[in-house]
Amino acid sequence: MTKQDAVQGVSGFTRRMGLLDRFLAEAGRAVQVLDGSVHAGRPNPAGRQESLVEEAESLTEVEQKHAAGLMRVNHVGEICAQALYRGQALFCRDASIRGLLHQAAAEEVDHLVWCRERLGELRSRPSLLNPLWYAGSFSLGVLASRAGVAKNLGFMAETERQVEQHLDKHLTDLPLADARSRSIVEQMRDDEISHRTTAEVNGAQKLAKPVRLVMKAMSKIMTTTAYRI
Secondary structure: OOOOOEEEOOOOOEEEOOHHHHHHHHHHHHHHHHHOOOOOOOOOOOOOOOOHHHHHHHOOHHHHHHHHHHHHHHHHHHHHHHHHHHHHHHOOOOHHHHHHHHHHHHHHHHHHHHHHHHHHHOOOOOOOOHHHHHHHHHHHHHHHHOOOHHHHHHHHHHHHHHHHHHHHHHHHHOOOOOHHHHHHHHHHHHHHHHHHHHHHHOOOOOOOHHHHHHHHHHHHHHHHHHHHO
């Protein structure tokens, strides 16, 4: 029995977590992710912001709005990644792979917090559709988890590959004066590369081309919508 599958009782005995227990735990985690009460395990790579006034003077109103739109998209991407990996882990029978998925999800929490903090600095907000993004991605993760370890990891690797491309584009699109957003996105990209590499090393199976294209199309819908809403 793994630590994840058991709960320590007040009298000292352990009991195995049932499916309902695990779903309730995931529901609680979803609430924390969506209401912003989760905490980063690592410092924000952009450091502390010394002056809102100074940044307001370095970014034009149009640049600030554009940067906020891009960081909102990045925040949604992390909402989706968090939900996806936790959904994949829920029914994964391999303890080591389940641990790998939970570790990736933990690092995505850091990204979530950093993006949310940056949105606040840019006087903006997360996407209003975040509950929808989370529910859809969690469901997709649960479906992927039933396909076996190799395809499960393949799904993770392909997700991270597409996110890498997306973040590389944002590094080009962000205003040149927005060094804080750029620092966050660069660290996020490095972490996503690490996640992809880990999945590949552990036996990720390349997904069929139609599946990759569908994932790309869904990502395009999400990013286009999240930029504005």
